[in-house]
Amino acid sequence: MTARGLLIAAPRSGSGKTTITLGLQRALVRRGLTVRGLKCGPDYIDPAFHAAATAAPSANLDSFAMSDALLGQIAGDAAAGADIVIAEGSMGLFDAVPGPEGHTGASADIAALLGWPVVLVVDVSGQAQSAAAIALGCMHYDPRIRIAGVILNKVASERHRRLVAQGMERIGVPVLGALPREASLILPERHLGLVQAGETADLHARLDALAEAVAGAVDLDAVVTAAGPTALPPSASITPLPAPGRRIAIARDAAFSFVYPHVEAGWLAAGAELVPFSPLANEPPPGDCDACWLPGGYPELHAGKLAGAERFMAGLRGFAASGHPVHGECGGYMVLGRTLVDADGASHAMAGLLSVETSFAKRKMNLGYRRAVLEADGPLGRAGDALTGHEFHYATVIAQGEDPPLALVTDPHGSAPAPAGSRRGSVTGSFFHAIAVAG
Structure with a gap:
């Protein structure tokens, strides 16, 4: 069995995609699904949180540094035997460096290569219907990918949610959930990113709290339905780096x-x-x-x-x-x-x-x-x-x-x-x- 997959991404860093990704992963595990996490880009810390949330290994997918064959090998290993892969983007969805088509380091490269729909996390603080214009731009910026829906983050009130949802309805993108502006959902950080999973006090209690918050605010059935088949490129048995010893x-x-x-x-x-x-x-x-x-x-x-x-x-x-x-x-x-x-x-x-x-x-x-x-x-x-x-x-x-x-x-x-x-x-x-x- 090759699991279906989704990429959780955002228009910019700091939108809350890590906490929402972890909440989704944990909430789906608590529903009895076998979930695997993956992380786009060069990040050591987030995969360890994914592994804690899912009780299964996580890994990185990096379109700049990895060949299609290696990307396929890593994604295939994750998708084998799982029910769903919930991958997390890095920075903004299209943020990249100069490189060949499909190998720029952008999270969008991974979604395009593997055929995974994108769920966009939109920080709607300080805006209402204008958030839909940002989502619309993401929908049309790169024809290789498909935005399956949005999750609104940092919603101030029910009135605020309704106004943002009106904008999203106008552009025809489903709102899969809306989370409030809640400081308790923020994980502690230090100079290279989040405090490491192994050092985070009460990690599993924090993950369970994230899962409960996400399950209460997001349509999990719609998220699972939005996942798409994993389209694996041809792969081979690849050793990314030579082993320095036996x-x-x-x-x-x-x-x-x-x-x-x-x-x-x-x-x-x-x-x-x-x-x-x-x-x-x-x-x-x-x-x-x-x-x-x-x-x-x-x-x-x-x-x-x-x-x-x-x-x-x-x-x-x-x-x-x-x-x-x-x-x-x-x-x-x-x-x-x-x-x-x-x-x-x-x-x-x-x-x-x-x-x-x-x-x-x-x-x-x-x-x-x-x-x-x-x-x-x-x-x-x-x-x-x-x-x-x-x-x-x-x-x-x-x-x-x-x-x-x-x-x-x-x-x-x-x-x-x-x-x-x-x-x-x-x-x-x-x-x-x-x-x-x-x-």
């Missing part, structure tokens, strides 16, 4: 959690074994592993504790000294460096396996897709291999040090190739989050 020690705790589900799934499918360990619990990478991966996350919030984790630091240095590959992405890269300056300006000694020094006190947002060409053989591939991915961090490099770069990177907007990351012996790292080998 037995991979992977840091996993509140400081290191940003690993894409499709990357881990690809490593497992290729026969690798993942062995988690916790630096915050002062655990070293297990010595019987042949590679170590330090993911991104929030090491800047735990810099003092990491600096004092002597068993972890000594074990990490010993692991690298044995010649085994050690790679750090974003936050992991910061921990492999010499020092990390926290938000209060205090400097903490890190592993010193790379010469980079980073600071969270000097904050600057770095955000966007990247294409990286490797400068030397390493855990991500061979010299000259190209990878697609992204950066999203506020930390800055205050001293790059003497290590040669890991890769030359460009962005989709025509930037000149620039050196990025560091490498020394078997140790590599960068702020670049790899999504897939470039096609």
Whole structure:
């Protein structure tokens, strides 16, 4: 069985699509349906919430960084055996970067490729019938997709709802539900997005409250009916990124959690074994592993504790000294460096396996897709291999040090190739989050 699917999207960020997506997912699970969630774009946090809401794995679909075959593989895995897929868009429905048709990073690309109708979440605060003009524009902007209906969010009153609904009736788009302006429906956030699912207090109580609010305000039967057949493109067995080893020690705790589900799934499918360990619990990478991966996350919030984790630091240095590959992405890269300056300006000694020094006190947002060409053989591939991915961090490099770069990177907007990351012996790292080998 291949599940039918829907894409929950919005005209802009901040419209409430994450909370409504989670509420729909949980409400349908409580009805007895097998629900799978997926997230458009480069986002580590939302899929973990989807997994909590549905009690099933979630993953990312990224039309800029992934081939059609990989997108089909991920969507097919999610749709197999489920009753419905409730996918969540990123930013605005059509927000994109320069790229080939269908591979611009827009959520609309995913809806078009997989044939999923779109349910549009419209924040109607500060407007009434004018919200219909926004929905009408979304209906006609891209002929590849179909808007199946709208869910109104942040409705001030019953009178407000009626006025907005009149506008939607005029353009012929069904109103599937209307949620009030309610602060209790907002999940807590921090600088990279929502506070992670594993750190959110009373997570399942919050998800149940979202489900009850959505079930009381949205026609769930109409939502299920609006879902469309999943049109899978031809796919093959694809390993998105090469496995850095056969037995991979992977840091996993509140400081290191940003690993894409499709990357881990690809490593497992290729026969690798993942062995988690916790630096915050002062655990070293297990010595019987042949590679170590330090993911991104929030090491800047735990810099003092990491600096004092002597068993972890000594074990990490010993692991690298044995010649085994050690790679750090974003936050992991910061921990492999010499020092990390926290938000209060205090400097903490890190592993010193790379010469980079980073600071969270000097904050600057770095955000966007990247294409990286490797400068030397390493855990991500061979010299000259190209990878697609992204950066999203506020930390800055205050001293790059003497290590040669890991890769030359460009962005989709025509930037000149620039050196990025560091490498020394078997140790590599960068702020670049790899999504897939470039096609």
